[in-house]
Amino acid sequence: MKPSELFEQVYETASYTESVLHAHLELFYDEGLKLSKESDKRYTKNESLGLLDGIPIAIKDNINIYGYKTTCSSKMLSNYVSPYDATVVTSLKKAGTIFTGKTNLDEFAMGSSTENSAYGPTKNPWNPDFVPGGSSGGSAAVVSAGSAVASLGSDTGGSIRQPASFCGVVGFKPTYGTVSRYGLIAFASSLDQIGPITNTVDDTRIIFNEIQGYDSKDATSITPEYTKLENKKVKVGILKELMQEGVSNESQNEVNKVVNLLKEKGHDVTEISLPLTEMALSVYYLIAPAECSANLSRFDGVRYGIREDASTSYEMMNKTRSVGFGEEVKKRILLGTYALSAGYFDEYYGRALKVRSKIITDFKTAFDKVDFILSPTTPTPAFGFGEKTKNPLEMYLSDLCTIPANLAGLPAISIPTGLSENNLPLSVQIMGKPCSDYSLIDFAESIEEMVEFNFSPNLLKENNES
Amino acid sequence: MxxxxxxxxxxxxxxxxxxxxxxxxxxxxxxxxxxxxxxxxxxxxxxxxxxxxxxxxxxxxxxxxxxxxxxxxxxxxxxxxxxxxxxxxxxxxxxxxxxxxxxxxxxxxxxxxxxxxxxxxxxxxxxxxxxxxxxxxxxxxxxxxxxxxxxxxxxxxxxxxxxxxxxxxxxxxxxxxxxxxxxxxxxxxxxxxxxxxxxxxxxxxxxxxxxxxxxxxxxxxxxxxxxxxxxxxxxxxxxxxxxxxxxxxxxxxxxxxxxxxxxxxxxxxxxxxxxxxxxxxxxxxxxxxxxxxxSKKNIQNLPLDKRKTLKESGLSLSDSNYLDKGDKWLYDLYLSTVENTKDSKSTFNFLTGELQGQMRKAEIDELPDWVDSEKISNLINLFETNEVSFTSAKDILAKLLGEDIDPKSYATDNNLIQSSDDEEIKTLVTSVINENQDIVERLEDPEDKLVGFLVGQVMKSSVNKVNPGSVKDILLKELFG
Structure with a gap:
């Protein structure tokens, strides 16, 4: 198939899925078609730029593409056009990738269901009554629905892995610092990491390979020295704290299923315990809002974005922020501002930092004994719209299993393993030590082969049958 | 309180x-x-x-x-x-x-x-x-x-x-x-x-x-x-x-x-x-x-160090403080000039008073290329040894800021060298005494203000070419013995 044919195919899919799913906020048909025809010519001349040349990839709408809007699904940036490319976008452009468009997210990546988008929620391709997860809900849904071959998301507390799990696709959060954050609109800088969402683990490997590496524009970027596995038989730890109350039996069963398959192949599986994991959620909900409270200060109506009329500059900023931000964003800014305030800093933010460094140490110790840590990706399969919007704590709990990897900066991948009782995808998550990204991908690929997840969303079936 | x-x-x-x-x-x-x-x-x-x-x-x-x-x-x-x-x-x-x-x-x-x-x-x-x-x-x-x-x-x-x-x-x-x-x-x-x-x-x-x-x-x-x-x-x-x-x-x-x-x-x-x-x-x-x-490699000659060097050249603390805060060229010029003049205070005064003053007046920010410490120290030495009057030194400096001259040759060529020849001065003194008998009669003692007037008259008649100190000495000797 020629790149332009592939592009027409995903665009054709988008034309009937988008009306139901609302996964893309904007589609770049004209430019995409033009670029894919250029790609055709390169293939004809045997001058292909590599494996990603001509591949249609969707980009989460908190990653800047030159000349296009980057809204972060916020009213605040409804008119904001980026004057520069994010480093990951530059890398993909060089590789000949075609962008299908920008995908929906929870406003400023704050949420776990895409219900917080100022432009309306995205639906789950497996069942439009259910959420696709979040915050990269749009990026997961497009891959699942086939309106893009792959996508980029961002993961601060599970925002790649959780929606990938809900939508039955592969989601990978790389080691913190291996993929440049330059051009990603920050939510919580010490936790944010860009990563791919794909149909197969191999696709994840190809995209990660293209976007990883040191970037002089990001001071937290590292020159990764990737570790290799010495043995074919690996040691896998099952995290006890994520296999107990709070995690559904369905989710636990997927882990048990994989454990049995691993044992059959002769891998060494043991239970491990990291008691501080239980505090990860609390630590996260102090650190992430604290960082976001400062990161989102720049949205004030002065230089870009929307601006509300007022008689003084302070009044203008106040009004603009009141109108421009949604409820969840305001809630987190308030929470973070409070946690950083004089008199509360030590008790909240300061203490959270201490626990975070302890969590990092605990993982380090654990990885002296095991190569990988296996857990469910999410406590439950996808939930219905409105089910958790009234109880934020329950919503926050859906990131229970994914948050620890962000706090410790670890690479973690979610791969689909089965279906729930109500035919929604379930996944397992594998975490590795820092810079074990490639061996983690290799190991995930072996599990992918063992579980043989061959299901596709209902939405596609219905349309294919009709 | x-x-x-x-x-x-x-x-x-x-x-x-x-x-x-x-x-x-x-x-x-x-x-x-x-x-x-x-x-x-x-x-x-x-x-x-x-x-x-x-x-x-x-x-x-x-x-x-x-x-x-x-x-x-x-x-x-x-x-x-x-x-x-x-x-x-x-x-x-x-x-x-x-x-x-x-x-x-x-x-x-x-x-x-x-x-x-x-x-x-x-x-x-x-x-x-x-x-x-x-x-x-x-x-x-x-x-x-x-x-x-x-x-x-x-x-x-x-x-x-x-x-x-x-x-x-x-x-x-x-x-x-x-x-x-x-x-x-x-x-x-x-x-x-x-x-x-x-x-x-x-x-x-x-x-x-x-x-x-x-x-x-x-x-x-x-x-x-x-x-x-x-x-x-x-x-x-x-x-x-x-x-x-x-x-x-x-x-x-x-x-x-x-x-x-x-x-x-x-x-x-x-x-x-x-x-x-x-x-x-x-x-x-x-x-x-x-x-x-x-970072230390790039640190040298801080105000403190400069002050120390200036004090060692004989300047007071406040004069040193003045120069270490000034332009670098002035600091450098002072140090190389004082090597030849040996008189730190008068060198300081001439550079900060006369030189800087004239430069300001003439609106010159930088010292002309031809003005170096050798010329400046020669000029200072000319008036320090009474070879030219201070007034002439100021004129020579003004000239020097405008064109490349040698202070000594310029003084010689323009008859600015003061005479210390006592006989020549005596002749001038005698004629001034004779011409001003009315004033001489009113003189009471050597501290009289009118002595200054007579010295001035002698200087005038010599066109500033004699040393005023010598004139006064000879005049007083003639008048009061």
Whole structure:
């Protein structure tokens, strides 16, 4: 198939899925078609730029593409056009990738269901009554629905892995610092990491390979020295704290299923315990809002974005922020501002930092004994719209299993393993030590082969049958 | 009641780096707005800061120059506050772990040395510039224009302990700091360009009290003169209030240059909460021994060292302090000139009085190429040995600033060499006595003012070519024996 044919195919899919799913906020048909025809010519001349040349990839709408809007699904940036490319976008452009468009997210990546988008929620391709997860809900849904071959998301507390799990696709959060954050609109800088969402683990490997590496524009970027596995038989730890109350039996069963398959192949599986994991959620909900409270200060109506009329500059900023931000964003800014305030800093933010460094140490110790840590990706399969919007704590709990990897900066991948009782995808998550990204991908690929997840969303079936 | 004032200074020094603190935008000096900006210094969504290594080196140099201890693992913090010309609405600064701590600067007041203790030296990024249209102030402006050329330029903040007691001492401290940054080559140090901007924290308390009075912060002092006046005014204002039994309010006040008074800007209820926290976009600043040693390599001939050299040449402390603060060429010229003249005071006086005075008058900023220490020392020696009069020396200097002449040959060619031939002088004296018999008769003693008149007459008749000292000696001998 020629790149332009592939592009027409995903665009054709988008034309009937988008009306139901609302996964893309904007589609770049004209430019995409033009670029894919250029790609055709390169293939004809045997001058292909590599494996990603001509591949249609969707980009989460908190990653800047030159000349296009980057809204972060916020009213605040409804008119904001980026004057520069994010480093990951530059890398993909060089590789000949075609962008299908920008995908929906929870406003400023704050949420776990895409219900917080100022432009309306995205639906789950497996069942439009259910959420696709979040915050990269749009990026997961497009891959699942086939309106893009792959996508980029961002993961601060599970925002790649959780929606990938809900939508039955592969989601990978790389080691913190291996993929440049330059051009990603920050939510919580010490936790944010860009990563791919794909149909197969191999696709994840190809995209990660293209976007990883040191970037002089990001001071937290590292020159990764990737570790290799010495043995074919690996040691896998099952995290006890994520296999107990709070995690559904369905989710636990997927882990048990994989454990049995691993044992059959002769891998060494043991239970491990990291008691501080239980505090990860609390630590996260102090650190992430604290960082976001400062990161989102720049949205004030002065230089870009929307601006509300007022008689003084302070009044203008106040009004603009009141109108421009949604409820969840305001809630987190308030929470973070409070946690950083004089008199509360030590008790909240300061203490959270201490626990975070302890969590990092605990993982380090654990990885002296095991190569990988296996857990469910999410406590439950996808939930219905409105089910958790009234109880934020329950919503926050859906990131229970994914948050620890962000706090410790670890690479973690979610791969689909089965279906729930109500035919929604379930996944397992594998975490590795820092810079074990490639061996983690290799190991995930072996599990992918063992579980043989061959299901596709209902939405596609219905349309294919009709 | 005897009152005493206590002053602490906070000074922002704009570093003279090629590029800004956290992006590669060039540091420009221009009135054309927003020509040196990028996503980072405009605070665009998704842009990230990357530290400028040279700026950190400069901050380490300044910390070392101010005799501070260096923090080996410095941290960048976010200082959160909203202001339209602050693009991210937080400023990247330093909080717990500044680059330099616990230093001091030695300053000179008259003939005395004082030590001003430095509490901290830390890095900060500059904000953009607001131009308020309709009035100079934000509260009465009809609109405001923003220029982000300045946004992200590296600043160093130098904070003293509350150890300064007078306005003169504060001025001497700023002069010393200014010279330090110039000699380190890390800032242009121009006050009029805002390269150094200072605030003063002033409190007044009973002389016997161990506690400081209520602190008032004074802003908007744009020159050393306004600094001195503002401090004097504020000490007087607070003292009056205390004497009246009223309490001083903790606040920030603005120096009004036109009215020559300080005006209340806003009352501080406690201190503003900037919610400082470590910037997650920036790893810690590792300043190891190697980095410190490399920075040390660039440090030489600081004001303190120059002062030592000048004192060793025979100058007083205050004259040394004057020269170590001056232009480098003047300092160099003095040192090479005094080698040949051997008279430090007269060399100092001639250079700082005559040479600088004439240059100012002629509006010359730089010494012409042909004027070197050899010519200047020859000229000084000419009048020091009475070969030419001081008046002639001044004329020769004026000539020398205009064209390449040899002072000695010029004096000879133009008949400026004074005669010390007693016989020639005696002849002139005799004729002046004869011509002025009426005055000679009125003379009472050698101290009479009229002696001077007669000396003048002799000088006039010689067309200034005789030495006035010799004339007086001979005249008195003739008249009084």
């Amino acid at each position: 005897n009152l005493k004032a206590t002053i602490g200074m906070e000074t922002h020094v704009e570093l003279d780096t090629k590029s800004k603190m956290f992006c590669s935008c060039e540091v420009v000096e221009t009135d054309e707005p927003n020509i040196s900006v990028c996503p980072t210094c405009l605070g665009l969504p998704g842009a990230l800061p990357v530290p400028n290594k040279t700026a950190i080196e400069y901050i380490v140099m300044l910390s070392l120059g101010a005799n501070c201890n260096i923090t080996n693992e410095g941290m960048f913090h976010r200082k959160n506050y909203f202001y339209p010309d602050l693009p991210k609405n937080y400023q990247i600064s330093q909080f717990d772990f500044p680059v330099g701590v616990n230093g001091f600067l030695e300053i000179v007041l008259d003939e005395e040395l004082h030590s001003v203790e430095i509490e901290r030296v830390h890095m900060e990024e500059d904000t953009g510039k607001s131009v308020h249209i309709g009035s100079g102030r934000i509260d009465s402006a009809t609109s405001t224009l923003l220029d982000f050329n300045r946004s992200g330029i590296p600043l160093v903040e130098v904070v003293t302990k509350p150890v300064i007691s007078t306005s003169k001492m504060a001025v001497a401290y700023i002069e010393e700091l200014r010279q330090l940054v110039i000699d380190l080559g890390i800032s242009k140090g121009k006050l009029e360009k805002g390269n150094l901007r200072f605030d003063a924290n002033i409190s007044v308390a009973n002389e016997d009290s161990n506690e400081l009075g209520t602190k008032v912060e004074i802003k908007n002092m744009n020159s050393l003169k306004s600094l001195e006046k503002a401090i004097d005014y504020e000490i007087m204002r607070q003292s009056k209030q205390i004497e009246k039994g009223e309490s001083v309010i903790q606040e920030t006040r603005h120096w009004d240059e036109n009215k020559q008074v300080t005006i209340s800007m806003r009352t501080k209820e406690g201190s503003a909460d900037y919610r400082y926290f470590s910037d997650p976009d920036l790893p810690n600043m590792i300043i190891d021994e190697e980095f410190i040693n490399n």
